[in-house]
Amino acid sequence: AQSVTQPDIHITVSEGASLELRCNYSYGATPYLFWYVQSPGQGLQLLLKYFSGDTLVQGIKGFEAEFKRSQSSFNLRKPSVHWSDAAEYFCAVGPIQGAQKLVFGQGTRLTINP
C-alpha cells in the first residue's frame, strides 16, 4: 500500500540555522510528491512539488526539496530558517492508482528558537 513516513514528529532549530525535514514514501510507480505547510489555525499551502525532471525542486519561501528514487525520499531543506517558518509540514504523495487523492505523512512540527 502507498504510504508516506515523516520520521521526525517535532524538530526545533535556531533562527538562522539550516533545516532538513525528512520524508520517505512507498509507492509502486513514479510518484508525484508534494510538501505542504500548515501555519497555526491555517489551511495547507503548497511549498513545492515534484512531478518529473530535475530532481532538485525549488519552492516558495526559500525552500527546496530533492527527490532521490534510490532512497525513496523527498527531503525538504532550507539554508536559513526564519521565525515565521514555525509551522507543521506535511509531505504527500499522489495520485494513488490513478485516483486523484493525496496520501499524507503524519507531519513534522517545526519550532524556531530565537
Place this chain on the structure above:
Amino acid sequence: DTAVSQTPKYLVTQMGNDKSIKCEQNLGHDTMYWYKQDSKKFLKIMFSYNNKELIINETVPNRFSPKSPDKAHLNLHINSLELGDSAVYFCASSQRTGMNTEAFFGQGTRLTVV
C-alpha cells in the same frame, strides 16, 4: 480572491445534531475533495468528486454525505454528529486531467462536537 473557500470556519454543535459545511472553488478545477484532519494532525481523504460525480469514498460512515451541485461546489452534510467527528475538515480542488495534479486547500473548518 480566495481560491478555495469553506464556511463556516468554526462549528460547535451538540451530539446528535445535523450540520453542513460548504465549499466553493473559483479555480475552474474539475475535481474537489474533502479531507479530515484528526487531533493528531493526521490528514486523510474522505471523498473526491470529479465533475459532480463521486469517484472516491474512503470508508466513511454513511452519516457523512457529500453533495456537489456543480463542479465549483462540494458540500459536506453530517447527520447525527458524534464526539469522534470532532476534527478539522479541509476542502480541496485540483484539475484531474493533464500532468498538474496540485491540490489547493481551503482554510479548514474546525468542528467540535460536545
